[in-house]
Amino acid sequence: METIVEVQDIHKAFGSLEVLKGASMPFEEGRITAIIGQSGTGKSVLIKTIIGVMDPDRGEVFFRGEEITTAPAERRREIRRNFGYLFQDSALFDSMSVYDNIAFPLVESLGMRDRKKIRAIVEEKLEWIGLPEVGRKMPAELSGGMRKRVGLARTLAARPEVLLFDEPTTGLDPVLAESINDLIVRVNEEFGITCILITHDIQATFRISNAIGFLYEGVIQEHGTPEELSRTSHPILRKFLTNSFADLGVAG
């Protein structure tokens, strides 16, 4: 299994607040890898350094062995085209129809001009997310779960090699959350896209991920398969997992 993305010794501080203090972790190609950890530990910051919307103070980010943070701006832009991301709020353009939202990366990032081709791809993506009828709607007319699906369709249209999800299921009811988790698995299996996700849903993480990293005190304390993590002797991770699964016991 090839490593497609790797972070090494990432440091990031905001003023006197040291958030990342040497986080390192590989992400294998074609796999689903999750980062878990308490709220405010720097999971989103770590993801932002990977996609390049935030520069680390120190440390390296590799894409297929090539260091990104020190690459020339032009090259960074080029490499970044391999990444797609889905943020918590889906970040759709509110003044554009669903159709135009999905067509946007085709025109802007891939430079496509052939309207028939664009239409075919948009329709295919809408079909794929199970919402073939919503192309003419505006984002404000959609439910939270539908917006999330459309956000995924738009990201997929740009054909990323790596897809990053920041809290894809937070704020959704359990049934919707389940359907988004299913879509992540399908994105991974049907298109072979490497998925990196951050989530509070530990139960789902253990079900759908091939690998999991635990971020605590600015460092990835442990990473491995769900099975390896469930056998951890790391006291904080044990406690974190016990609490997460105990919540589940109460709820279900």
Ligand SMILES: Nc1ncnc2c1ncn2[C@@H]1O[C@H](COP(=O)(O)OP(=O)(O)OP(=O)(O)O)[C@@H](O)[C@H]1O
């Ligand atoms: N641009 C920024 N400026 C200043 N502080 C920031 C900035 N971005 C993040 N932080 C701080 O860094 C810390 C880590 O934030 P981050 O969003 O990565 O946490 P998180 O692990 O994703 O938490 P959650 O699970 O709640 O999403 C927080 O204390 C946050 O306030």
Ligand SMILES: [Mg+2]
């Ligand atoms: Mg976050």
